[in-house]
Amino acid sequence: MDLPSDQEARRILEAALLCAHQPMSVRDMKQLFDGALSTDAIIALLGGLQESWQGRGVALVEVATGWRFQTCGDVQAHLDRLHPEKPPRYSRATMETLAIIAYKQPVTRGDIEDIRGVTVSSHIIKQLEDRGWIEVIGHREAPGRPALLATTRQFLDDLGLSSLAQLPTLEGLPLGQASLPGLDETLALDGRADEDLDASAQDEAPSPQDVAGLAPGATEEPPRAESAQIAP
Numbered sequence: 308m309d310l311p312s313d314q315e316a317r318r319i320l321e322a323a324l325l326c327a328h329q330p331m332s333v334r335d336m337k338q339l340f341d342g343a344l345s346t347d348a349i350i351a352l353l354g355g356l357q358e359s360w361q362g363r364g365v366a367l368v369e370v371a372t373g374w375r376f377q378t379c380g381d382v383q384a385h386l387d388r389l390h391p392e393k394p395p396r397y398s399r400a401t402m403e404t405l406a407i408i409a410y411k412q413p414v415t416r417g418d419i420e421d422i423r424g425v426t427v428s429s430h431i432i433k434q435l436e437d438r439g440w441i442e443v444i445g446h447r448e449a450p451g452r453p454a455l456l457a458t459t460r461q462f463l464d465d466l467g468l469s470s471l472a473q474l475p476t477l478e479g480l481p482l483g484q485a486s487l488p489g490l491d492e493t494l495a496l497d498g499r500a501d502e503d504l505d506a507s508a509q510d511e512a513p514s515p516q517d518v519a520g521l522a523p524g525a526t527e528e529p530p531r532a533e534s535a536q537i538a539p
Contacts, residue, residue: 310343317352317359324356330373330464371463371470397513401431406518408441409462409474413455415447432456440465466515475515 311319319339324331336349344352353374357367364382367374378386397405404427407419419427435441439461446452463469 311340313352313355316340316344316348317355320349320352321356324367324374324376327375330370330375332373335373368467369469370467371460377467397434398431400425400428401434402513402517404431405435405440405458405513408435408456409458409471409518412457412471413444414457415453415455417453419456466513466518468515473515474518 443454
């Protein structure tokens with residue numbers, strides 16, 4: 308395949324990204340040119356596209372699974388008027404569980420219960436798994452070999468983030484200085500059971516600030532790693 312000019316390559320990339328239903332990886336973009344363009348060349352073209360779309364209602368952004376065009380926050384309120392119905396939100400119990408997994412991962416269900424101070428409903432875990440936001444990444448080498456839960460790349464995509472390091476930081480002790488069972492912070496729900504607070508899931512993902520607002524403890528660094536047997 309003949310090497311396209313920068314202008315032509317940028318047009319092809321722009322068209323592919325605008326038509327894509329999911330974020331596109333650099334590997335996928337290279338296939339557009341039959342491998343004639345290198346990774347560095349693709350990245351340079353993406354940078355040019357980002358600049359050319361600055362100040363418009365949509366922007367080219369990088370998320371966990373690739374690149375995509377998405378609407379800018381300052382115009383979203385106007386677009387929402389096309390669909391004024393407000394979908395039901397996730398319960399506070401669900402959001403707290405998601406926040407703990409996001410900021411303390413990998414964690415077991417028991418870790419979450421130690422932090423929240425209440426039993427974690429199986430419905431909440433299934434709800435987050437079905438939404439594609441959490442997954443089992445292995446098992447802790449402890450009695451019963453409890454499953455280790457972590458967030459997915461879909462979770463980052465839905466929040467518009469490319470890595471966990473982009474989650475809002477909180478004031479307090481870094482995660483690496485806290486052990487889950489010994490944490491004093493709890494996120495109990497005024498004595499009410501999870502089942503009493505569960506609501507139907509909304510189609511729209513929470514914002515990073517929503518997740519951070521319900522996270523226990525604090526972090527100035529990405530989530531810590533844990534020794535475990537990773538699931539195949």
